[in-house]
Amino acid sequence: MLTKTFAKFLATIAVLGTTTTAAPFLAPRTDSQHDLRHKTIAQLNNTGTWFENVISQRNGDLLITMMAPNASIYRLRNPASPHPELSLVHTVPDADGLLGIAETGPDTVVVAGSRFEAPASPTPGTMAVWEVKVGPEPSTARKIVDIPEAGMLNGVAWVPGRQQATAVLIADSAQGVIYRVDVATGAYEIVVDAPETKLVSGSAFEAGANGAKVRGGYLYWSNSNLVAFYRVEIDARGYPAPGAGIEQVATAANAATIVDDFAFDQRGDIWSTTNLDYTLVKVAPGGSAFVVLGGPGQLVMAGNAAAAFGQTPADKHILYVVTDGALASPVNGTIIEPAKVVAVDTRYS
Secondary structure, rough: OOOOOOOOOOOOOOOOOOOOOOOOOOOOOOOOOOOOOOEEEEEEEEOOOOOEEEEEOOOOOEEEEEOOOOOOEEEOOOOOOOOOEEEEEEEOOOOEEEEEEEEEEEOEEEEEEEEEOOOOOOOOOOOOOEEEOOOOOOOOOEEEEOOOOOOEEEEEEOOOOOOOOOOEEEEOOOOOOOEEOOOOOOOEEEEOOOHHHHOOOOOOOOEEEEEEEEEEEEEEEEOOOEEEEEEEOOOOOOOOOOOOOEEEEEEEOOOOOOOEEEEEEEOEEEEEEOHHOOOOEEOOOOOOEEEEEEEEOOOOOEEEEEEEEEOOOOOOEEEEEOOOOOOOOOOOOOOOOOOEEEEHHHHHH
């Protein structure tokens, strides 16, 4: 998610609906020479809608957070089928929008959110973290803790400890730090505060640490303004390991002007959304980055905010990308669309 103070936005939002396509899944279709096979598999009916983050559950469903016009979680069932089903799971009543999301147990997620003065402009002092039960029974939400000093809590990563893990790590894009939050007690503290998490003052969109993932005993994060990806070794409780230093894993500076959230494929390559650049970028750790989908003036990846790979044998090669409908940066300065989910076949990259 990218930060900027927007002009006063739409005063009234119509009731949301959904539209899905029934064409063969990922039928060959390209919009430019480099584009991978892709397909919009779900899209809301109304503009002024902003999908912010997405995770893939073990059962194959996707859970998607909304930042505008309200603080909702959506579920997309059977995303790899010809007829995915998008439905509302839960709306957090004491927030205006949600950002990062992480699954911490069966049908249990942790989300970050706040009140907003305008899309992507949190009301100071209102950032908080919730635990939401998203199972088949009626959903429920429990506020874990308010973090009033946070600027914009963004990417959320669960710490899969050796036993029952109770912590998540959350990137604060505005303050340029990473918090550890104990889900059980609500205790929180800053655990990473370094140049590699900071934003660059004066940037068009000031955002430091953004997406966050835990993988192989390391915390990884993207830094939007540095256009790079970093990691630090962590222990089973989510704290940086004694003596651990921060490493730069990769840069996307040759292919993008900004990075947003990201996902790892099975080979360890990074697939990064770029939001304002309207592109999806593939980054080889220690190697080069290149655009695989989208481009200037195109809606296909406009406002792409986050991505997640499928977890079933049928879609482990499919990257699901959610968008903000180009609200953060309208195409050609004027064109927006409803928030959507795009499935990208990554096998031919």
